[in-house]
Structure formats: structure tokens, C-alpha cells
Amino acid sequence: xxxxxxxxxxxxxxxxxxxxxxxxxxxxxxxxxxxxxxxxxxxxxxxxxxxxxxxxxxxxxxxxxxxxxxxxxxxxxxxxxxxxxxxxxxxxxxxxxxxxxxxxxxxxxxxxxxxxxxxxxxxxxxxxxxxxxxxxxxxxxxxxxxxxxxxxxxxxxxxxxxxxxxxxxxxxxxxxxxxxxxxxxxxxxxxxxxxxxxxxxxxxxxxxxxxxxxxxxxxxxxxxxxxxxxxxxxxxxxxxxxxxxxxxxxxxxxxxxxxxxxxxxxxxxxxxxxxxxxxxxxxxxxxxxxxxxxxxxxxxxxxxxxxxxxxxxxxxxxxxxxxxxx
Amino acid sequence: xxxxxxxxxxxxxxxxxxxxxxxxxxxxxxxxxxxxxxxxxxxxxxxxxxxxxxxxxxxxxxxxxxxxxxxxxxxxxxxxxxxxxxxxxxxxxxxxxxxxxxxxxxxxxxxxxxxxxxxxxxxxxxxxxxxxxxxxxxxxxxxxxxxxxxxxxxxxxxxxxxxxxxxxxxxxxxxxxxxxxxxxxxxxxxxxxxxxxxxxxxxxxxxxxxxxxxxxxxxxxxxxxxxxxxxxxxxxxxxxxxxxxxxxxxxxxxxxxxxxxxxxxxxxxxxxxxxxxxxxxxxxxxxxxxxxxxxxxxxxxxxxxxxxxxxxxxxxxxxxxxxxxxxxxxxxxxxxxxxxxxxxxxxxxxxxxxxxxxxxxxxxxxxxxxxxxxxxxxxxxxxxxxxxxxxxxxxxxxxxxxxxxxxxxxxxxxxxxxxxxxxxxxxxxxxxxxxxxxxxxxxxxxxxxxxxxxxxxxxxxxxxxxxxxxxxxxxxxxxxxxxxxxxxxxxxxxxxxxxxxxxxxxxxxxxxxxxxxxxxxxxxxxxxxxxxxxxxxxx
Numbered sequence: 092x093x094x095x096x097x098x099x100x101x102x103x104x105x106x107x108x109x110x111x112x113x114x115x116x117x118x119x120x121x122x123x124x125x126x127x128x129x130x131x132x133x134x135x136x137x138x139x140x141x142x143x144x145x146x147x148x149x150x151x152x153x154x155x156x157x158x159x160x161x162x163x164x165x166x167x168x169x170x171x172x173x174x175x176x177x178x179x180x181x182x183x184x185x186x187x188x189x190x191x192x193x194x195x196x197x198x199x200x201x202x203x204x205x206x207x208x209x210x211x212x213x214x215x216x217x218x219x220x221x222x223x224x225x226x227x228x229x230x231x232x233x234x235x236x237x238x239x240x241x242x243x244x245x246x247x248x249x250x251x252x253x254x255x256x257x258x259x260x261x262x263x264x265x266x267x268x269x270x271x272x273x274x275x276x277x278x279x280x281x282x283x284x285x286x287x288x289x290x291x292x293x294x295x296x297x298x299x300x301x302x303x304x305x306x307x308x309x310x311x312x313x314x315x316x317x318x319x320x321x322x323x324x325x326x327x328x329x330x331x332x333x334x335x336x337x338x339x340x341x342x343x344x345x346x347x348x349x350x351x352x353x354x355x356x357x358x359x360x361x362x363x364x365x366x367x368x369x370x371x372x373x374x375x376x377x378x379x380x381x382x383x384x385x386x387x388x389x390x391x392x393x394x395x396x397x398x399x400x401x402x403x404x405x406x407x408x409x410x411x412x413x414x415x416x417x
Numbered sequence: 418x419x420x421x422x423x424x425x426x427x428x429x430x431x432x433x434x435x436x437x438x439x440x441x442x443x444x445x446x447x448x449x450x451x452x453x454x455x456x457x458x459x460x461x462x463x464x465x466x467x468x469x470x471x472x473x474x475x476x477x478x479x480x481x482x483x484x485x486x487x488x489x490x491x492x493x494x495x496x497x498x499x500x501x502x503x504x505x506x507x508x509x510x511x512x513x514x515x516x517x518x519x520x521x522x523x524x525x526x527x528x529x530x531x532x533x534x535x536x537x538x539x540x541x542x543x544x545x546x547x548x549x550x551x552x553x554x555x556x557x558x559x560x561x562x563x564x565x566x567x568x569x570x571x572x573x574x575x576x577x578x579x580x581x582x583x584x585x586x587x588x589x590x591x592x593x594x595x596x597x598x599x600x601x602x603x604x605x606x607x608x609x610x611x612x613x614x615x616x617x618x619x620x621x622x623x624x625x626x627x628x629x630x631x632x633x634x635x636x637x638x639x640x641x642x643x644x645x646x647x648x649x650x651x652x653x654x655x656x657x658x659x660x661x662x663x664x665x666x667x668x669x670x671x672x673x674x675x676x677x678x679x680x681x682x683x684x685x686x687x688x689x690x691x692x693x694x695x696x697x698x699x700x701x702x703x704x705x706x707x708x709x710x711x712x713x714x715x716x717x718x719x720x721x722x723x724x725x726x727x728x729x730x731x732x733x734x735x736x737x738x739x740x741x742x743x744x745x746x747x748x749x750x751x752x753x754x755x756x757x758x759x760x761x762x763x764x765x766x767x768x769x770x771x772x773x774x775x776x777x778x779x780x781x782x783x784x785x786x787x788x789x790x791x792x793x794x795x796x797x798x799x800x801x802x803x804x805x806x807x808x809x810x811x812x813x814x815x816x817x818x819x820x821x822x823x824x825x826x827x828x829x830x831x832x833x834x835x836x837x838x839x840x841x842x843x844x845x846x847x848x849x850x851x852x853x854x855x856x857x858x859x860x861x862x863x864x865x866x867x868x869x870x871x872x873x874x875x876x877x878x879x880x881x882x883x884x885x886x887x888x889x890x891x892x893x894x895x896x897x898x899x900x901x902x903x904x905x906x907x908x909x910x911x912x913x914x915x916x917x918x919x920x921x922x923x924x925x926x927x928x929x930x931x932x933x934x935x936x937x938x939x940x941x942x943x944x945x946x947x948x949x950x951x952x953x954x955x956x
Contacts, residue, residue: 116838362667367664
């Protein structure tokens with residue numbers, strides 16, 4: 092696992108350093124960029140005057156001590172930046188993920204159980220829209236319709252202007268406001284989550300629904316389902332305990348990946364909803380070639396993927412006793 | 418099978434009930450925005466570029482909006498009057514010792530937001546820290562040798578070269594005056610070791626330490642800036658209890674927020690979006706000429722492009738562009754065009770002067786020039802520009818327009834869109850055949866443009882300026898009489914025109930839409946975009 096992470100950072104590092112652009116020039120004003128002393132001081136401060144292998148070594152040795160370096164752009168420790176932006180993204184992605192699982196799985200099951208009924212068609216339509224509609228388009232249409240037109244949803248941002256963020260414990264506004272007992276802030280934060288999380292959930296919701304439906308259809312035609320039915324078990328028990336449990340394996344694999352994608356790929360949704368999250372930070376770091384920030388994010392994303400994969404692997408054991416025995 | 422269906426029926430009922438409950442919950446919380454209390458001014462701005470608010474370190478486009486509201490400078494500049502300075506914290510000033518010492522008398526009634534009085538010590542501290550922290554704004558103070566306290570309300574600035582202008586720079590955001598006591602208490606250092614020892618920036622970013630009408634109480638990166646009124650403000654009663662600068666990066670979302678009344682002003686709307694607001698009685702559109710501009714730079718190096726290396730070819734290209742069409746159609750008429758490197762509003766640059774000596778669309782002349790250059794069938798070159806937009810118009814569109822304009826006389830422009838950092842690296846290094854790019858001044862001092870055009874920008878197009886033009890720029894900078902100075906700048910401008918290395922495309926008029934809930938919203942091009950202290954709730 093550690094080897095995987097180091098490899099991931101190495102690849103990103105090599106690509107980033109080979110771009111024929113100077114990260115220092117991205118940070119300095121026009122007049123400053125012509126001031127050789129200032130340029131040299133900036134270069135030396137971030138070790139950009141050192142050979143590439145040495146730069147990478149500095150990054151790795153810092154990493155071992157939990158030091159991600161200092162961002163060239165914000166001039167703050169990268170870890171502090173990530174810690175600041177991550178909660179907004181985690182909150183949004185988690186709500187979106189829960190939404191896609193809680194709606195997607197039951198919808199997929201229903202679509203399979205009542206194949207070719209109206210609910211199956213509806214599920215297919217929803218997942219088709221979710222998978223194929225571009226995120227930025229969906230985001231904007233939602234904003235224009237529910238915020239601009241109908242005025243039933245709040246605008247961009249995590250909170251209305253009249254509310255101040257709750258005292259920071261986790262950085263997740265829902266959790267922090269609940270802990271502080273500020274229920275008006277909680278309600279406002281929840282309201283602000285509705286549109287972006289639906290937009291973000293659309294793609295994963297579509298995928299989860301389709302996968303669940305396909306897996307359920309296959310499971311429902313297995314011999315053990317016929318046996319269960321022959322035994323006279325209740326249909327509910329058959330669907331939930333026999334078919335669904337088996338059908339869940341591909342869904343869990345997909346769900347884990349989907350959550351990782353949500354955590355690392357929210358740039359467009361964050362932009363349109365002015366969500367101060369990691370996606371925007373990643374994007375800005377990339378376009379300004381902020382090496383320490385890019386490397387820090389790469390590391391975090393690699394860890395997130397690996398951890399989620401691990402959880403997915405472990406959960407197979409719960410769903411499928413054969414996997415546990417192996 | 419019947420059982421299955423029945424089961425599914427009950428199931429689906431459960432799901433729909435659940436979904437309904439979720440939606441209801443959402444709708445309950447998601448009522449329309451609460452009525453705005455007019456104690457609070459809310460501005461919608463793209464502040465994603467803001468990296469810090471420390472006057473000694475900041476270098477971004479949007480942060481001066483906040484800094485001008487929380488800090489005062491010794492001098493100020495009124496909107497539109499960029500050739501002169503007016504008193505602010507300093508009431509009067511005089512030059513001593515052949516001009517190398519400038520003595521400022523300070524107001525004696527100024528207090529910082531914590532209630533402590535502002536004195537000459539604070540001025541010295543602020544300027545020493547600016548010089549010794551040695552971050553980006555220090556470059557603007559390169560002519561400043563030091564600061565001496567004369568008495569509690571008198572301070573002397575020592576300048577290295579009295580002929581290099583400094584007064585207009587003193588009105589720029591980098592020269593903000595802040596409290597020595599507050600800054601030092603939070604890690605601020607102004608001595609020679611400030612470069613490594615100063616740690617005040619993180620505190621300044623969240624709190625500010627100035628005497629302006631407001632003071633910062635919170636900055637949440639990429640989310641919002643909150644300012645509270647300064648109860649001790651020397652300039653009179655402050656109109657709002659609180660100012661919130663709300664980050665809304667997407668211009669369409671800004672438009673919606675403005676229409677819904679969630680923000681009082683939208684800073685980043687495109688021409689098309691502003692057009693949809695015309696006739697809306699609740700919205701005012703405030704405009705102000707910027708000092709920014711979009712220009713093209715053409716190389717003079719035969720190594721990079723043999724065609725462009727010839728003067729006649731560059732001039733031929735300059736005469737092939739439909740300048741009016743760019744302003745009318747791409748900018749919706751919301752722009753003007755200066756002659757060359759000095760924008761309209763400074764150094765005697767006016768629209769009339771552009772009429773007189775600016776390049777104009779003249780295809781016959783362009784063809785004639787091409788013939789003189791020995792390229793009657795034209796020539797080809799690469800045009801680099803960023804994948805970005807300026808005032809809602811993409812460089813791509815602009816480049817395409819120029820490409821089709823130049824094609825009329827046989828000049829083939831090959832489009833080369835690249836990312837911003839890459840463009841910057843290539844252009845600054847002098848490796849671009851030609852570019853379209855943007856100029857945003859740190860302060861409205863004409864010498865900053867003029868010197869740049871014959872020094873660092875000249876290097877980028879590999880042009881070695883003549884002694885004559887260098888002397889003219891130097892003389893203009895030292896000249897105290899405005900009329901004579903402007904004549905010298907006009908001479909300099911004509912010399913640039915004869916070189917054909919820079920082609921000015923347009924200088925945008927910035928437009929900010931506000932709701933009629935507020936008034937006295939005045940734009941400025943002096944660097945901080947809007948006169949925040951003056952904005953009031955509508956009466």
C-alpha cells in the first residue's frame with residue numbers, strides 16, 4: 092500500500108516538474124517577476140533551484156514526518172490548507188453519497204423486482220439523465236430553477252450571509268452546528284446542501300441504480316431464490332435476505348469507487364455553488380503549478396482511494412462468507 | 418409472483434413516503450433568503466485569487482477592495498483624478514533637502530479600530546516592515562530609503578532618487594498605515610530581520626490593524642470576508658454595521674443572487690448578463706473606466722519570426738486590425754482605446770490623442786507597407802494567448818477576430834492558445850512570437866507604465882530601445898509641470914508607435930450592477946475598485 096502511494100506521488104511529481112512553465116512566475120506580479128533578487132529568493136525558499144531528485148527527496152522526507160511543505164500560493168502549510176478545504180468537500184460528498192445509495196439501491200431493487208413496470212422505466216430514465224447530463228449544466232439548471240425561478244432553495248455558498256459558521260470542531264457544518272446546539276445554523280447548512288448534493292449525486296445515483304438493478308435481476312433468477320420460494324418464505328425475506336445480499340457485492344465495489352470519485356472530483360459543482368472545498372483548491376493549485384499543494388493533494392487522494400478500497404474488500408467478507416474464509 | 422408485486426407495492430409506498438419527507442425537510446429549511454437587514458452590505462465578488470491581506474505581502478487583484486476599506490494611506494486618490502493626490506492620514510507635505518526628504522504632517526485625530534491613536538511611529542513601523550519583509554509590494558517602494566520620526570505627528574520619508582516619482586505610489590494599497598502595537602503583539606517585525614522573523618500575516622489576514630471605516634473580523638478562504646464597522650473612524654459615522662464580501666465565482670450564480678436580493682452588488686457579470694438587467698428598476702449599473710488594458714506584443718527578433726522582425730510588417734499588421742469592431746462587437750461598446758502603453762486617464766493619454774496618432778484600420782496602407790517590407794503576399798506568425806477571459810470576453814474570440822482581420826491583407830496568424838502560467842513563462846522569457854495579454858497597474862503613476870515599456874517588456878519582445886526614448890521617459894518622470902510632462906509622454910508614445918512592437922486593443926470600462934437598496938456606489942481605477950467608505954443604504 093505504501094509502495095502504491097509513493098508510486099502515485101512519483102508519477103505526479105514527474106509530470107508536474109516536466110511542464111515547461113515556471114511556478115514562481117505564476118505567483119509574482121509583472122514588476123516582481125522582473126526583479127531577479129525577488130525571483131531568486133522565491134525559488135530558493137521552495138527549493139526550486141535544486142535538482143529534481145533532491146526536490147522529490149525533500150518532499151518524501153517531509154512526508155515521513157507528516158510535513159507536506161508550504162504552499163507557494165497561500166504560503167501556509169499545505170496540510171493546513173487541506174484541513175481547511177477538506178471538510179466542505181467531505182460534507183458535500185458524504186451527503187451526496189448517502190443520497191445516491193439510499194435512493195439508488197432501493198430504486199434499483201424495485202426496478203428489478205418490478206421489471207418493465209412504470210417504476211423500472213422511471214429508474215432507467217433517472218439513471219440515464221444522471222449519467223449523461225453534464226454536471227455543470229445540471230448544476231446551473233438546478234440553481235436557475237430552484238433558487239432563481241421558484242426561490243425555494245438558498246443560493247450559492249455553505250450558509251446564508253446572516254449566519255456565521257458554527258465553532259469549528261470537525262469543520263462539517265452539520266455536525267458542528269448540532270454539537271453547538273445552533274439549530275438555525277444547522278437548518279440553513281442543510282438547506283444549502285440540498286441542491287449541490289443532488290447535482291453531485293446524479294451521476295453516482297444513476298450508476299448505482301443501474302448496477303443494483305442488473306445484479307438483482309441476475310440474483311432473482313438464481314436457483315437459491317427458487318429454492319427459497321419453494322420453501323414458502325416471505326417474498327420480502329427472499330428479496331432482502333437472499334437476492335439483495337448477493338447482489339450487493341458489485342454495488343459495494345462501485346459505491347466505494349463512487350465515493351472516492353465524489354471526494355476528489357467536485358470541481359465543477361464547487362465552482363457553480365461557490366463551495367469552498369478541495370476541488371477548487373486542487374484546480375487552482377494545478378493551474379498555478381503550486382507543487383507542494385499538488386503533491387499534498389495527490390497523496391491525500393491516493394490514501395483515500397486505497398483506504399476506501401480496503402474497506403470495500405473487508406465488507407465483502409460481511410456479505411460473502413466465502414470471501415472471509417479465503 | 419402476486420406476492421412479489423404486493424410486496425413491491427408496499428415497498429415503493431415506503432420509499433416515496435421517505436422521499437417526500439426528505440423533500441419536505443429540505444423545503445422547510447430552504448425557504449427564500451431572509452429579508453436583508455440594511456445594517457449589512459453584501460458584495461458578490463470572485464475572490465478566489467485572494468491569497469492574503471497583509472499590506473506588506475499582498476499582490477492580488479481582489480484583495481485591495483478589502484484593504485482599502487480597512488486601511489488608510491498617507492495620501493489618497495479620488496476616482497477619475499489619477500494625476501493628483503489628496504490628503505488622507507497626512508494633511509500637508511513638503512520636500513526638503515533638494516527633494517530627497519519629504520516631510521508629512523499627520524492628522525492628530527486618527528484612531529485605529531482598537532481605539533489607540535495613530536502616530537508617526539506607526540507610519541515608520543508600516544514602511545519599515547514593507548521594506549524589510551521584502552515580499553512583492555516592496556518592489557513598489559524601491560525608491561524609499563527609510564522613514565524618520567520627527568515628532569508624534571510629523572514623519573520624514575527619505576527617497577533615493579528625487580527624480581523618480583513616489584507621491585502617487587504612496588496612495589497605493591501597499592503603503593497602508595497600520596498599528597505598530599497590534600501588529601507587534603501578533604508577531605509583526607519591522608527590523609532588518611523581518612524577512613525571516615515576521616509572523617504577523619496570518620493574524621492580519623483575519624483581523625486587520627488599520628484605521629479605515631471597517632475592520633476585518635473573518636476571512637474564510639474562497640467563501641467570504643466579514644468586516645465590522647470601526648467605531649473610532651476619523652472620517653465620520655460609518656454607514657453599515659457589517660460588510661460581507663461573498664465569494665461567488667460563477668458569474669451566472671452572481672446574477673441570480675443579485676436578482677434574488679441576496680447580494681447588493683455583483684462585480685463579475687458579463688456584458689450579456691448586464692444586458693439582461695437593463696430596464697430592471699431594482700438594479701443600477703455603475704460604470705467606471707479602468708486603467709487596465711489588453712494589448713498585443715510583437716517580437717522584433719528574426720530568430721523567432723523573420724516576418725515580424727521587419728518594422729514595416731509589424732506596422733502593416735497594426736493597420737489591418739478592425740479596432741472599432743473589437744470594441745463595438747466583442748466588448749459591447751464598453752471600452753476605449755489608448756494610443757499605446759499609457760492608458761487613457763494618465764500621462765496625457767486621451768481618446769482624442771488616439772484619433773490623432775493611434776493605429777487605425779487602413780488596408781491599403783497595410784498592403785503598401787507589406788510591399789515595402791518585401792512581403793507583398795504577406796507573412797505568417799504565431800499568436801499566443803491564455804485560455805481565459807477578460808471582462809467576459811475570451812481571448813480565443815479576440816484572437817479569432819484578429820486572425821480574420823489580418824487575413825484580409827494576406828497576413829496569416831496562427832492561433833496558439835496555452836495555459837496562463839505557460840504563457841507567462843514563455844512571454845517573460847522572450848520566447849513568444851506574439852501574444853495577447855493583459856496589463857493591470859499597481860498604482861496610477863505614469864512612470865510605472867513608461868519605464869516597463871522600455872525595460873522589462875522591451876526585453877520580452879527583444880527590442881533594444883534608443884537612448885532618445887530612454888531620456889524622454891526619464892525627463893517626463895522628473896518633470897513637475899503637468900503640461901510639459903504630458904508633452905514629453907506624448908513624444909514617448911509617438912516613438913513607441915513608430916516601433917510597432919505594442920498594439921493596444923482596448924481599455925475596458927468596468928461595470929458593476931447594484932441593487933437600489935444601496936447608493937453612492939462609486940468605482941475607482943486607483944487599485945481598489947470601489948470607494949467602500951462612501952457606500953450607503955438607500956435613503
